[in-house]
Amino acid sequence: MRYYLTIVALIALLASPTIACETETNTTIYSTDIVLSEVYPAPPTGEEEFIELHNTGNDTIDLTGWILGDSSGKQYAIESSIGETSISPGAYTIVTHTSSRIYLNNSGDSVTLSQPNGTLVDDTTYEEASSASSWALIENEWQWTDRITPREKNISQNNSISDDTTNASTTLPDTETPYQTSDQIFINELLPDPEGLDTTDEWIELVNEGSGSLNLAGWQLTDTNTYYTFENTTLVANEILTVEIGDSKINLNNTGDTVYLIDPYGSIVHGTTYESAESGWAWARSNSDWQWTFEPTPGQVNIFTATENETAQADPNTDQQADTDLLSIDLFRALDDNTTATVEGVVTVLPSVFGSQYFYIQDDTAGIQVYSYKKDFPELKTGDRLTVSGIKSTSRGETRIKTESAQDIQVVASDEKLVSRDVFEITEDLEGMLIHLEGALTTVNSTGGMINDSTALQFKEGAQIDSTILTEGTGLSVQGIVSESNGEYRVLPRGNGDLIQTVNEENWISPAQASGGSTVSTGLQTTKEPPQYGLMILVILGLFAITLGQFIKQHRTNSNLKKDSGGTQLFTPAASRGGDGTSAPGECTQPPTQQLPRQTAGSAPRPESR
Structure with missing residues (x-):
C-alpha cells in the first residue's frame, strides 16, 4: 500500500502549481501609437548610443515592459532605469546603451519595438553607419542625418549648412531650432x-x-x-x-x-x-x-606655477645629497623630500599619455613618476631603460623624481621587456608600478570605472580609451599604472589594449566562487534566480521510475512465493533435496523451467472433463 501512496504523492507533486500552472490570458490592450523615431549607432568618443521612441497619439503611455531588440536576438524590457517611463502625447524619449545593453552594429543592424505581450509594433533596418550620424524617421521616411536630436523632433541634414571656416554648423533662418x-x-x-x-x-x-x-x-x-x-x-x-x-x-x-x-x-x-x-x-x-x-585665472589664459615643494630649483644650501651611486627606486622613495639622487628604470608609459609633464618608470623593486614642470624630456620609447637624476618630491601624496632638464634623463638601453605585476588589491607599495589585475567591471563611464566595486579605474584623455566597448558586469583583465591622489589609489590604463573583457556577463563568476570560497560582493545588481523546473521534473521522474521498478519487483517476488492449490512449491530449499546437483544448505535453487498453471488463491481445482 505504501508504494501506491508514494506514486500518488509523486503524481500530485508533478501537478503542483510550483512546477506547472495555467497561464492567465492577458487581456490588456496596448497602444499602437509608440514608434521608433531615431537610432544612433556610431557616436564619437564621449557620446553614447541610443534608440529614440515617439508617442504619436493623444494619450500618455507607460512604456514599462515594452521590448526593444536587435538582429542578434538581444532584447531589453523598458524599466525605470531609463528615468521617466511615461511618455506624453507628441513627446520623445530615448533608451541609451547603458540601460538596454543593446549594441548597435556600425556595419548595419535592425531594431524592433514590441508591446509587453510580444506583439511587434515597429521595426527599422539600416546599413553601414557613419560616425556621428543618426538613422532618423523624417517625414515618414527613414534617412541618415548628422543632426542628432535626442528627445526632440528629427531634423534633416539638408536643413542646415556647414561653415568650415568657423568649425560650426549654422542653421538656416527658417528652421525650427536655430542652434549652432x-x-x-x-x-x-x-x-x-x-x-x-x-x-x-x-x-x-x-x-x-x-x-x-x-x-x-x-x-x-x-x-x-x-x-x-x-x-x-x-x-x-x-x-x-x-x-x-x-x-x-x-x-x-x-x-x-x-x-x-x-x-x-x-x-x-x-x-x-x-x-x-x-x-x-x-x-x-x-x-x-x-x-x-594655485593661480586661478577666470576670464584669462591659464597659468601653471609650481608649489613651494615643487619649484624648478631648490635652495642648494638646503638640499640634501644622497649617495652618488644609483639607488633602487624603492630606496629613492624612502628618501626625504628635496633629496637629490639618481635611479634607473624602464619606461612603462610615455609623456602626454597621462599628462604632458610626467611619465613613469619602474625597476624590480618599485615604480615612480618622473616629473618636469618645463615638459623638457628627451625622445623616449616604451621599454627604454633610463638613468634619471633629480630631486625627490611629493605631490598630492604621490612620490615623484623631479628633473631640471632633458639632460637629467639618459637612455642606456632600449626594447626592454615590460613585466606587469599580478595583484589582487591595490596597496601603497604598488604606487608607480605597472600592474595587472582581473575582476568584475561593476561600473564604467567615459572617465573611468570600478573593478569589484573597490578598485578605481581612471581614463586619462591622452590614453584615448573608448569606454563604449566596455560592458558593466563583465569580467575585465586590466593593466595600468597605480597612481595616488591624496590617499586615494586608482589604476590608469595606458590605452584600449590594457583593457580586455575576459568573459560575458552571464558566465562571470568571482575569483572566490571559482576557488570554492565565499562569494565576493561586487556591487552588481542581482536578481532572484527562477526555479529550475526542468531539473526538478527530471529528478522527480527518476524517483518515480525507481519506485515503480521496486514495486513491480516486489510484487513479482511475492507472487512467486505463493503456493498453488496443489501445494506445489516453486522455490525448493536445497536442504530438502539430495543426490547430484544439490545445493549447499541454506541456498535456493532456481525454479523449474516448466511451472504449474497458476490458480487464484483460495479457489478449488477445476475438475477435468470426462
Whole structure:
C-alpha cells in the first residue's frame, strides 16, 4: 500500500502549481501609437548610443515592459532605469546603451519595438553607419542625418549648412531650432573650492578655440545634478567666458566631481573629472592635459606655477645629497623630500599619455613618476631603460623624481621587456608600478570605472580609451599604472589594449566562487534566480521510475512465493533435496523451467472433463 501512496504523492507533486500552472490570458490592450523615431549607432568618443521612441497619439503611455531588440536576438524590457517611463502625447524619449545593453552594429543592424505581450509594433533596418550620424524617421521616411536630436523632433541634414571656416554648423533662418554646434568649445578651467564662499565664488570657464563666433543658445553645463542652459550668448573666436555659480547654480563638490558641456542636440562636446580639491586651487586645462594650479585665472589664459615643494630649483644650501651611486627606486622613495639622487628604470608609459609633464618608470623593486614642470624630456620609447637624476618630491601624496632638464634623463638601453605585476588589491607599495589585475567591471563611464566595486579605474584623455566597448558586469583583465591622489589609489590604463573583457556577463563568476570560497560582493545588481523546473521534473521522474521498478519487483517476488492449490512449491530449499546437483544448505535453487498453471488463491481445482 505504501508504494501506491508514494506514486500518488509523486503524481500530485508533478501537478503542483510550483512546477506547472495555467497561464492567465492577458487581456490588456496596448497602444499602437509608440514608434521608433531615431537610432544612433556610431557616436564619437564621449557620446553614447541610443534608440529614440515617439508617442504619436493623444494619450500618455507607460512604456514599462515594452521590448526593444536587435538582429542578434538581444532584447531589453523598458524599466525605470531609463528615468521617466511615461511618455506624453507628441513627446520623445530615448533608451541609451547603458540601460538596454543593446549594441548597435556600425556595419548595419535592425531594431524592433514590441508591446509587453510580444506583439511587434515597429521595426527599422539600416546599413553601414557613419560616425556621428543618426538613422532618423523624417517625414515618414527613414534617412541618415548628422543632426542628432535626442528627445526632440528629427531634423534633416539638408536643413542646415556647414561653415568650415568657423568649425560650426549654422542653421538656416527658417528652421525650427536655430542652434549652432561645434567641437571647438571647451571647458577650460574651474574653481571648486575658492578661498571665499563656495556658494558665491565658484565658477566654470569656457573657451572658443575655433576661428569664428558661435552662439551658445541651447548649450548646457552640468555636473549631472544641476543643468544650466545658456541663452543668447555669443562667444567669439578665442574668447574666454566665465560662468559663475550665481548664474549656473552648479555647486562643484570639493571631494571630486565631473562637469560636462552639452550642445543643443544632446551631444557631450567636452567634459572633465577632478578629484579632491584644495582651497584656492583651480583645475585647469593645458592643451589636452588637466592639472591643478594655485593661480586661478577666470576670464584669462591659464597659468601653471609650481608649489613651494615643487619649484624648478631648490635652495642648494638646503638640499640634501644622497649617495652618488644609483639607488633602487624603492630606496629613492624612502628618501626625504628635496633629496637629490639618481635611479634607473624602464619606461612603462610615455609623456602626454597621462599628462604632458610626467611619465613613469619602474625597476624590480618599485615604480615612480618622473616629473618636469618645463615638459623638457628627451625622445623616449616604451621599454627604454633610463638613468634619471633629480630631486625627490611629493605631490598630492604621490612620490615623484623631479628633473631640471632633458639632460637629467639618459637612455642606456632600449626594447626592454615590460613585466606587469599580478595583484589582487591595490596597496601603497604598488604606487608607480605597472600592474595587472582581473575582476568584475561593476561600473564604467567615459572617465573611468570600478573593478569589484573597490578598485578605481581612471581614463586619462591622452590614453584615448573608448569606454563604449566596455560592458558593466563583465569580467575585465586590466593593466595600468597605480597612481595616488591624496590617499586615494586608482589604476590608469595606458590605452584600449590594457583593457580586455575576459568573459560575458552571464558566465562571470568571482575569483572566490571559482576557488570554492565565499562569494565576493561586487556591487552588481542581482536578481532572484527562477526555479529550475526542468531539473526538478527530471529528478522527480527518476524517483518515480525507481519506485515503480521496486514495486513491480516486489510484487513479482511475492507472487512467486505463493503456493498453488496443489501445494506445489516453486522455490525448493536445497536442504530438502539430495543426490547430484544439490545445493549447499541454506541456498535456493532456481525454479523449474516448466511451472504449474497458476490458480487464484483460495479457489478449488477445476475438475477435468470426462
